[in-house]
Amino acid sequence: MEEINTTELYLDYMSSRYVDYGENITYECPTVLYGLKVFGAVCVGISLCGLVGNGVVLWFLGSHMKKSPFTVYVLNLAIADFSLLLLLGMLTLYVITDFYCNFSSEWIHWIIYIMSNLILFLYFTSMYLLTAISIERCLSVLFPIWYRCHRPRHLSGIVCGVLWALAGLLGSLLIISIFTSPVTYSKLLRYINLGNTLIFSLLPLFSNLFLFFKLRCGSERRRPGRLYIAILLSAILLFLFGFPLSLVMLLASSYHIGSIYLDISSLLISLNSSVNPFIYFLVGSYRQHRFQRSVKVAFRRVFEERVTSEEENHEPEDTMAVTTL
Numbered sequence: 001m002e003e004i005n006t007t008e009l010y011l012d013y014m015s016s017r018y019v020d021y022g023e024n025i026t027y028e029c030p031t032v033l034y035g036l037k038v039f040g041a042v043c044v045g046i047s048l049c050g051l052v053g054n055g056v057v058l059w060f061l062g063s064h065m066k067k068s069p070f071t072v073y074v075l076n077l078a079i080a081d082f083s084l085l086l087l088l089g090m091l092t093l094y095v096i097t098d099f100y101c102n103f104s105s106e107w108i109h110w111i112i113y114i115m116s117n118l119i120l121f122l123y124f125t126s127m128y129l130l131t132a133i134s135i136e137r138c139l140s141v142l143f144p145i146w147y148r149c150h151r152p153r154h155l156s157g158i159v160c161g162v163l164w165a166l167a168g169l170l171g172s173l174l175i176i177s178i179f180t181s182p183v184t185y186s187k188l189l190r191y192i193n194l195g196n197t198l199i200f201s202l203l204p205l206f207s208n209l210f211l212f213f214k215l216r217c218g219s220e221r222r223r224p225g226r227l228y229i230a231i232l233l234s235a236i237l238l239f240l241f242g243f244p245l246s247l248v249m250l251l252a253s254s255y256h257i258g259s260i261y262l263d264i265s266s267l268l269i270s271l272n273s274s275v276n277p278f279i280y281f282l283v284g285s286y287r288q289h290r291f292q293r294s295v296k297v298a299f300r301r302v303f304e305e306r307v308t309s310e311e312e313n314h315e316p317e318d319t320m321a322v323t324t325l
Contacts, residue, residue: 039263040096043270047089050274054082057277060299069140070227071303072156073133074280076164077126081273084122088270091115113178119269121171123245124192126273127200128163130231130238134204137231138211193250201243204235226302230283234276241272 057078061071091112136156140147152158170192177185212232245265284298 036263037096039267040092043092043267044089046267046270046274047085047092050085050270050277051082051089053274053277054078054085056295057280057299058082060296061303064296065300065303068303069136069151069156070133072160073129073136074303076160077129077133077276080122080125080129081276084119084126084273085270087115087119087122088266088273091119092266110178114175117171117174117178120174121167123242123269124170124196124200125164125167127196127238127242128167129160130234131200131204132159132163133231134207134235137228138207141211141215141228189249193246196246197243197250201239201246205239208232208235226283230279230302233279233283237275237279238272241268241275244268 058075061075061078065071094112136159173188174185174192177188208231211228215228244261245268248261248265280302281295281298284300284302285294
């Protein structure tokens with residue numbers, strides 16, 4: 001009987017299952033340790049906070065904000081994070097309560113596999129969307145005339161659709177490979193996470209840092225706006241919280257990864273999907289060295305931010321043509 005590393009990569013390890021991909025599938029249902037239950041409860045608590053935060057963002061952008069290029073991205077990002085946290089919380093509760101032991105071992109084995117890969121699909125989508133936001137933000141600042149005059153009107157919606165489709169294709173291939181060969185699944189997961197590590201984890205971080213230093217340290221110093229600060233913080237936290245899971249899954253195909261790293265990666269994923277609404281609130285509410293309490297006012301300051309003279313050129317701020325960014 002062979003231990004498949006990829007089955008442990010995402011919450012699957014919690015139940016210590018071992019799979020024989022021969023004629024029969026065997027399934028063990030051990031008692032979950034108390035420490036792991038506490039850890040899972042913390043993950044569930046973080047997921048609940050994230051669900052509330054992303055729900056508020058969805059409510060505000062869906063019914064109280066006029067659509068703009070960046071709010072389309074943020075709305076899609078909130079949908080991906082909300083869905084991920086919902087599935088992650090359900091799956092974590094499912095495992096730490098031993099509820100899965102009451103069902104057919106074969107059925108529950110495939111259900112957890114599919115749910116785990118749906119979580120990976122949403123994790124990929126969230127990462128891709130934040131990369132798209134970062135790249136478009138750089139273009140809007142570095143090439144403002146081109147961006148205003150030549151940017152396709154529905155570019156944000158098209159890009160979001162393509163990224164959802166890309167993540168869906170990769171997630172579907174992973175799910176299909178589960179039913180064919182564990183070797184194929186392992187290789188495919190390795191290649192996907194290699195691409196995610198090299199492109200979608202590092203590109204948003206480096207592009208935002210490059211833009212920040214260009215604005216603050218270039219020959220024409222400019223003050224980054226609130227939305228840019230929010231995107232920068234989200235990119236940094238994506239690298240800190242989202243990058244470890246890609247790295248762990250990449251290394252797990254070649255090295256033995258202890259459960260502690262998988263536990264931490266699971267916790268960080270819940271943090272990564274929960275933190276963006278709080279970033280929007282803190283950045284939007286900070287004014288004159290103090291924080292204001294209104295969520296609607298804070299979100300409006302971030303998402304209705306005007307491009308001022310400090311970010312575009314040297315014209316007076318009150319005469320500057322405004323664009324929502």
